[in-house]
Amino acid sequence: MPKRTADRAPTASFIAQSGRRPTSYDVARIAGVSQSAVSRCFAPNASIAPAKRELILKVASELGYRPNALAQALISKRTNLVAVLISNLTNLYYPEVLAGLSASLTKRDVRVLLFSLGAESEVDDVIDQIWRHSVDGVIAAARLSEQQLEQFADHQIPVVMYNRLASGPNAASVRCDSVGGERDLVERLIASGHRHFGIIAGPEDSYVGEERNSAARTLLAERGFGDVPMVRGDFSYASGRAGVRELARIMPKLDAVVCASDLMAIGAMDEARIELGRDVPKDLSIVGFDGSGPATWESYRLTTIRQPVGRMTAAAAAMLMERIEDPASPAEQRLFSGQMIEGASARLGA
Amino acid sequence: MPKRTADRAPTASFIAQSGRRPTSYDVARIAGVSQSAVSRCFAPNASIAPAKRELILKVASELGYRPNALAQALISKRTNLVAVLISNLTNLYYPEVLAGLSASLTKRDVRVLLFSLGAESEVDDVIDQIWRHSVDGVIAAARLSEQQLEQFADHQIPVVMYNRLASGPNAASVRCDSVGGERDLVERLIASGHRHFGIIAGPEDSYVGEERNSAARTLLAERGFGDVPMVRGDFSYASGRAGVRELARIMPKLDAVVCASDLMAIGAMDEARIELGRDVPKDLSIVGFDGSGPATWESYRLTTIRQPVGRMTAAAAAMLMERIEDPASPAEQRLFSGQMIEGASARLGA
DNA sequence: TTGAAAGCGTTACCAG
DNA sequence: CTGGTAACGCTTTCAA
Numbered sequence: 001m002p003k004r005t006a007d008r009a010p011t012a013s014f015i016a017q018s019g020r021r022p023t024s025y026d027v028a029r030i031a032g033v034s035q036s037a038v039s040r041c042f043a044p045n046a047s048i049a050p051a052k053r054e055l056i057l058k059v060a061s062e063l064g065y066r067p068n069a070l071a072q073a074l075i076s077k078r079t080n081l082v083a084v085l086i087s088n089l090t091n092l093y094y095p096e097v098l099a100g101l102s103a104s105l106t107k108r109d110v111r112v113l114l115f116s117l118g119a120e121s122e123v124d125d126v127i128d129q130i131w132r133h134s135v136d137g138v139i140a141a142a143r144l145s146e147q148q149l150e151q152f153a154d155h156q157i158p159v160v161m162y163n164r165l166a167s168g169p170n171a172a173s174v175r176c177d178s179v180g181g182e183r184d185l186v187e188r189l190i191a192s193g194h195r196h197f198g199i200i201a202g203p204e205d206s207y208v209g210e211e212r213n214s215a216a217r218t219l220l221a222e223r224g225f226g227d228v229p230m231v232r233g234d235f236s237y238a239s240g241r242a243g244v245r246e247l248a249r250i251m252p253k254l255d256a257v258v259c260a261s262d263l264m265a266i267g268a269m270d271e272a273r274i275e276l277g278r279d280v281p282k283d284l285s286i287v288g289f290d291g292s293g294p295a296t297w298e299s300y301r302l303t304t305i306r307q308p309v310g311r312m313t314a315a316a317a318a319m320l321m322e323r324i325e326d327p328a329s330p331a332e333q334r335l336f337s338g339q340m341i342e343g344a345s346a347r348l349g350a
Numbered sequence: 351m352p353k354r355t356a357d358r359a360p361t362a363s364f365i366a367q368s369g370r371r372p373t374s375y376d377v378a379r380i381a382g383v384s385q386s387a388v389s390r391c392f393a394p395n396a397s398i399a400p401a402k403r404e405l406i407l408k409v410a411s412e413l414g415y416r417p418n419a420l421a422q423a424l425i426s427k428r429t430n431l432v433a434v435l436i437s438n439l440t441n442l443y444y445p446e447v448l449a450g451l452s453a454s455l456t457k458r459d460v461r462v463l464l465f466s467l468g469a470e471s472e473v474d475d476v477i478d479q480i481w482r483h484s485v486d487g488v489i490a491a492a493r494l495s496e497q498q499l500e501q502f503a504d505h506q507i508p509v510v511m512y513n514r515l516a517s518g519p520n521a522a523s524v525r526c527d528s529v530g531g532e533r534d535l536v537e538r539l540i541a542s543g544h545r546h547f548g549i550i551a552g553p554e555d556s557y558v559g560e561e562r563n564s565a566a567r568t569l570l571a572e573r574g575f576g577d578v579p580m581v582r583g584d585f586s587y588a589s590g591r592a593g594v595r596e597l598a599r600i601m602p603k604l605d606a607v608v609c610a611s612d613l614m615a616i617g618a619m620d621e622a623r624i625e626l627g628r629d630v631p632k633d634l635s636i637v638g639f640d641g642s643g644p645a646t647w648e649s650y651r652l653t654t655i656r657q658p659v660g661r662m663t664a665a666a667a668a669m670l671m672e673r674i675e676d677p678a679s680p681a682e683q684r685l686f687s688g689q690m691i692e693g694a695s696a697r698l699g700a
Numbered sequence: 701t702t703g704a705a706a707g708c709g710t711t712a713c714c715a716g
Numbered sequence: 717c718t719g720g721t722a723a724c725g726c727t728t729t730c731a732a
Binding site: 023024025035036039040043067069070071072073074075076 | 709710711712
Binding site for chain 2: 724725726727728
């Protein structure tokens, strides 16, 4: 409902005169109908005479009337609000996720209540706020404890986990297949003749980090590479740099580095090329994970797994909305395959 | 209010028994007091006997009672909700802004209603939603027309513009000094002997883009560089690449490129080095603007202006809250100086 | 300090 | 199809 100047003036004058925003009673009074009639005009499929409907909408528009979402929510038990929990907004990869979620939810006429979890912010406080605001559902791209998830269940708030698996049977989730992706990557490296692997893992408490890490280690072990050195980073550029430096120090013959994220891989590439004087990929291959924007930049052309973020966020929104409409619907776990980007940061054979 | 298992069980059992969330009446009934008393317990400075207060809080905690924010807002005319409008979340620089705003607002016990403006989304729809949800205020890091701003004024919703100036006298704003920053940058380039400038500007409809662009052109003109070639990009990496290619084509002696954003500068660096075979900064200097994360990566070490995002977002939140508390307070325009990062993408003299 | 009662602006359920 | 009336869960007078 775009407003043109033509129907803005009355709004302004109504507010100027009364000092408050018009209610359905104001509309009803001026249109000479009951308040119920006004309410029905804005309901999806209410029964109302076309002529009356026309009149009411005209008056409403002249007054600049909009139903008050608070009052609607209070009585109808539906806020059309979804809480999005996201840790580490500065992560390079999350902005894309957030934009995707926002777009998908907006399309379904749902608003996003954003909770960006900094290191210091208490998740429990956030849950408290979510509860107070009666959101219809939650999408969590952040670490949630068993107990915290249980609280959502207690409160009957549907939750969809993004890129993490909840242990409970109740939590739905949308994930990118870390295991498959990481295996593709490592398999190619092995097939291309790499023999001296190092791993730059994420922090221990990261779900995706550990998943990718263990997938890589498992496959390497299967292929006879038993004790692959690993250092831990925190998904940051700096930790990627530090990681490869450490790996190179303890492994003189290092020829392949598997990083748990693009950003760490990028850091590793910079450090390897600029500080360690290594040629990437000629004498050192480096692979990442995510397929974030900078991975495609010419200076890096990272060999990585691209997550289908658009489809994943759309799926997360769809799943959540379904569970909101029908709380009895079963919690589904959707797993998307990532796409391998060959890039040029790893020496790959045919 | 972190919840321990000890006080979660009762919550669950209450909900299980009654099937609904506890209200202040439930607490009142069980505690044997009036509903008003319960309400007062959760009000900032209400008068209530300490003993009674103790009792009520105990019962409330056992029931897992939380005041319903919707009902509170409906009556008190305060939602503690702020709408954040942001265009182009994928912008590399906005995530930091969003994280900063979120942190600053959360600290003040205000929640963020996020509106991410994609190309297709209608701003007017967003304004409609904002109005329906009775947010207390708006922070806008997006393009808003005169009329749109007027609507906020009509609705008595305070707005703080982020990095853009509103023409009306009513809109407060927080900005980074593009003019000063850009002048510093260009001044240094001139002083260091650059003579053949090119500009990669932002899109015409970008406020900051035009500000930076005209600042650069003005200073260059003042210094006798009359007709500096300019190409327009869209702040993307790809457009930075295309931009420098075009500039190099029309200016064989090009020795300095002024870009309206870091991302375009990074694209320009990659193109110049990799495709055009230029040595940056030895035979071509490239400068950006923003001071976003990737600008500091070793492969780029961009010469740029770093915006004090943390202070800016804190200021935006503070200004908005002040205008919410006291609608009569004057609209302030705060201008922050950026900090020049010398980097290594430009050949700078002492 | 306390409790009763009147809203806040809607939707939902009634008779008519 | 229509209008009256009862919620929704809270804050806020106002008397006691």
